[in-house]
Amino acid sequence: MTVRRANAFDLHVPAPRARPGDKPDFSDWSFPEPGDTPRPEVDAPAAELRDFAYGLIRVLDLGGSAQGPWAPRLGADALRRAMKSMLLTRAFDERMHRAQRQGKTSFYMQCQGEEAISIAQATALAPDDMCFPSYRQQGILIARGYPLVDMMHQIYSNRLDPMKGRQLPVMYSSKKYGFFTISGNLATQVPQAVGWAMASAYSGDGRIAAAWLGEGSTAEGDFHAAMTFAGVYRAPVIVNVVNNQWAISSFQGIAGGENTTFAARGVGYGVPALRVDGNDFLAVYAVTQWAAERARSNLGPTLIEHFTYRAGPHSTSDDPARYRPADEARAWPLGDPIERLKAHLVGLGEWSEEQHRIAQEEAIEIVRAAGRDAEKVGVLGVEGAHEIGSMFEDVYKDMPWHLKRQREEAGA
Amino acid sequence: MTVRRANAFDLHVPAPRARPGDKPDFSDWSFPEPGDTPRPEVDAPAAELRDFAYGLIRVLDLGGSAQGPWAPRLGADALRRAMKSMLLTRAFDERMHRAQRQGKTSFYMQCQGEEAISIAQATALAPDDMCFPSYRQQGILIARGYPLVDMMHQIYSNRLDPMKGRQLPVMYSSKKYGFFTISGNLATQVPQAVGWAMASAYSGDGRIAAAWLGEGSTAEGDFHAAMTFAGVYRAPVIVNVVNNQWAISSFQGIAGGENTTFAARGVGYGVPALRVDGNDFLAVYAVTQWAAERARSNLGPTLIEHFTYRAGPHSTSDDPARYRPADEARAWPLGDPIERLKAHLVGLGEWSEEQHRIAQEEAIEIVRAAGRDAEKVGVLGVEGAHEIGSMFEDVYKDMPWHLKRQREEAGA
Amino acid sequence: MTSMTMIQALNSALDVMMSRDSKVLTFGEDVGYFGGVFRVTEHLQQKYGAKRCFDAPINECGIAATAIGMAAYGLRPVIEIQFADYMYPAYDQIVSEAARIRYRSAGDYTVPMTVRMPYGGGIFGGQTHSQSPEALFTHVAGLKTVIPATPYDAKGLLISAIEDDDPVIFLEPKRVYNGPFDGRRDKPVQPWSKHPASEVPEGYYAIPLGKAQTVREGGDLTVLAYGTMVHVALAAAEDSGIDAEVIDLRTLVPVDVEAIVKSVTKTGRCVIVHEATRTSGYGAELTALVQEHCFYQLEAPIERVTGYDTPYPHALEWEYFPTPPRIIKAMRRVMES
């Protein structure tokens, strides 16, 4: 029998590398070199793919050249389009963050530093593949050409808000653009995506589903449900874990990141899992394409961990300087996704500093114009933007007696 | 962009190897040989232990000799004690199953074929380590010497039932014996065990916790919660997945067993995971001892998958011949745990057919005697076994006014 | 017309809908090959294939969530939660998601799913096989909650639930799955075949949601009940000698307030019966509705006969279960007030 050692115990509570006042230092981190990771066949058995969960697929080196077998064949036009979407996303975030600060709405969430993920993935997926995003994938809507002004109407909860002012800002929904209605409850969308993919497989229509959640949200039981069902029924779905190192004030160690990678979760279910540099547009594009091809070939789900950094605050409700060094984002060893794609395009001779500056200004101008239009319609809090009666609609397809009565009571 | 292949899809629904009418055939299964698996140091890093999740730790060969580095040093007395507990457990199950059939109670659940697991583990754990069982670990109580007659009182919901007739049969509870109150809701006990272990670590008292759940129950979100918290806080806990191939009528593929092992779930969290032949008493003892030592050395949690076969029905409420070949249990390639320990003891010269027969008869007699005592007190449905008023007790520590009023209403 | 048990009627509803509409599929724990622990989905896998009727992992959250995804895709999934007691892990998906997706997306996405669950006690199932959680659903805007009491209603209501474009919680009174138990434990068990409401058409028919049914006419007192308790209330009415009107609500949300008001306006007295714990049970809502609508007609306090505010006990199950004598006592008190 094992020997009892009283008081040998200690409750381990993970702590991040640096807190406000500390100097962020990633110098002891090391990553596989760009180009070093092999690209397996999409029909490789999951058991042979386990190592990918512990590596990091990289294509762009920090100088901007594309390396190795994962380098995708993407034309310069497509890359420039993607660049413009990334710039638009960043400009949009900046303006809407400011709009909230100016009291024009109640809440906003940026995706600063994570733009490559949604935009590369939207580029790799078919336009009618179905997306089940979290609140930080506005890039998908932007890349798919959803009108910015409609996003703003939603954020302002104004008269033209497609969600009729019912949802918190950024909780978009668009069936037409293959974008599922965002939930405030973390991770619930992931098993829903699996169900959608099962339905697609059942119906044989060839569309696949993709879901996104933060590394913090992988702790939720819904993620486990999603992985279990996806594995069991081999659903054509891509589950994307965006590991941006933070979940509000909690570093990724609180979600289990001290013990293994988040991609390793996939290994646990026998689901192929790839870990990718999320700030590397080309790598994200390439792994998504690989996973999509797997799904479309009836080979089932893939988990992708996007290794990135949340450069902005969690939302307009928090100040990250209270829980992490203010300059940690700048110290991030894998750079900024826009700068890295820019270096690549410039290196290819397909882009220039000047073109970049103009594109940035254009993005700002497009956002400004959309902002003007949206604000003309109204910002949050304009009386009468929605008639009271609309509050009682869409609870059910047909309004039952008790809601009719309550509508009357409300004077509508 | 990937090519759309409409109608390439198919919804995969796992199906077992054999259904009623089919011949059970495990001839294509292969396992590592007894003794072939190395025994790592308890402080080996989780990343070096991954392979153990895909192997099978075996000590006893089918002839009954103990092989290799996992062979534990356990004296013949301890082995004979364990054998007697296993025989007692089987005799107890047989009688109580019959008692339910005779209408003496509403429900019963056997652990036939799985006796080695709880009894080897109870032997390896310290008597005051805390157990969070599912409904199939009656062997722990029996090995720890909990009075059989009290188990029967519980099963009969009679006047002396320590749970006052409140719980379904087999839902035991005994703080004194380190046995947590069993829940009807699957897997809820697993994260509770982690919390208990965290409390123990916080308090530094040197006790560890262990939890059990079926392979089917690993699908529940509570299992994910347990693994996440256990990993993050390095809780001194052993999580035991009893993979008995079936969850009522669903084979283990419905819980994800087609894609990888259940031990692999641990790999997903970076938690060391061992896979063991659950019908091999010595192997189960050895891995439990290893995991307990890890936990006691402040090295955190271990997951153990016990690979076994549910030889009986799920409970008295079902007839397994409706969903699996009636002779599948007999075809199980890893034998019966009692027979295998018996062969070992006989091989050591510490046991004989005759001793076995006597021990079996003794077990039956002990159970019969306890049964007589319990039935004298009463079986389920005896009027007045519990006074009505007791129904309102223990909802809260102190009875609030509304329960007092309801008690009056009930005429108590 | 065939005589069916409630199990058979539910099975027939699924069969009819699966044969009419390839968008209907059903899954849940042990639902596939085995046909469900209560056998409601028996033969459906054999008839429609494993892709339309299959086993699910033991994860009620995942069962609900994947059904939501399927419904958003355009299918009409019918899921089984093995016992209502095990719906809690699915509660978030049902309450925060299924119930709100139409509203939050302003009709962009909808969730036409049906959640079947056996509920209620009287089978010596103990505290985790006996619960009646209907009030946890009636409080949630966006859900409809339905409880049949007979084979005929079970089939017609389940068909309506499947055809409904909103999520429907369909609670099945397991105590009367195989026979119309009326709470008289001493009387011999009746089979459904002796009950007129076991005459069930083999084909398609629908009973509209939101409509109650008066199952006994009476002038002195109104008893509101649903599920198993309808039979118990009828027995109580019979044994009491009181001229009681018994209303089977059938749908709890939206409730048929007109039928309730009409009856209580006539009788001036009301007893409400359910098996769930009393505090904040659905009986509280019914009490509130009745007193809001019929205050001036009420001649006595409304009484609730319910499960007690304790977990469902095993040995004392019959002390917990609202039996005819308990209901009669309440009826007398209300009559004498």
Added chain:
Amino acid sequence: MTSMTMIQALNSALDVMMSRDSKVLTFGEDVGYFGGVFRVTEHLQQKYGAKRCFDAPINECGIAATAIGMAAYGLRPVIEIQFADYMYPAYDQIVSEAARIRYRSAGDYTVPMTVRMPYGGGIFGGQTHSQSPEALFTHVAGLKTVIPATPYDAKGLLISAIEDDDPVIFLEPKRVYNGPFDGRRDKPVQPWSKHPASEVPEGYYAIPLGKAQTVREGGDLTVLAYGTMVHVALAAAEDSGIDAEVIDLRTLVPVDVEAIVKSVTKTGRCVIVHEATRTSGYGAELTALVQEHCFYQLEAPIERVTGYDTPYPHALEWEYFPTPPRIIKAMRRVMES
């Protein structure tokens, strides 16, 4: 005595209990270093160490479950669910486990844990940051449900909750965390320091669970309220010119039925106010209780002023929120009946 906001008072309660009893510890999402998104646990990690105040993974089920395990071990964990809207994943562990462990083990194991959660709307939080799920707890035997309305009560009740040997659901009205909002959006915001109930002793004191408080005496009508709605009800009483008695229930289960009955017996009229959706809300239970106990004293139907039976909307938040004018309308109707 210091003037404290409700946040500070709650923080002080935790501080007092952690310093008195090493068995008290607290955890939840962002609760550790950051001190909670509403800052209720600020400085506690710095003062008591990371082992007594720490961040948890985003898994409310795990937070509740590990707390149950700790409580079974003998500690007194206090957990924070970041918003009440996110309690659903923890619901099974709270309802099926925490609430029943004492009962099912016949007292062998107990669960002295406190579950803190900010609830309620009025902060433009939309449907997943505004819910009032109290009725989902009041229906569950084995739980106590507490809702303070002032800093003084918040501290005294939280201390009692932590000391209680049963699981306590402690709902915090986040709209009045920083000031006593009374529903008059046009009036300047008052800080707590202007409110007498912000005078809070720095040390230990306890307010017994199960006791309501009459916060305004009156003879014509009783208003029952809790949390934020206490302040709104007071404003309504003031503005209405009606001589209303306002009762702050403070504990919902076990509710102080004596205080309610005494008041309604005196006034003969009753209005109930809560923010949760109406159907099957806690107001239904209060209505049922009042009519059961005071039927012959009631001179008018009891009215409920509540959130509507819809998800909590974002833009129309103030149309949804039960404001003084809505309450006054109901008071008038009740007075004129």
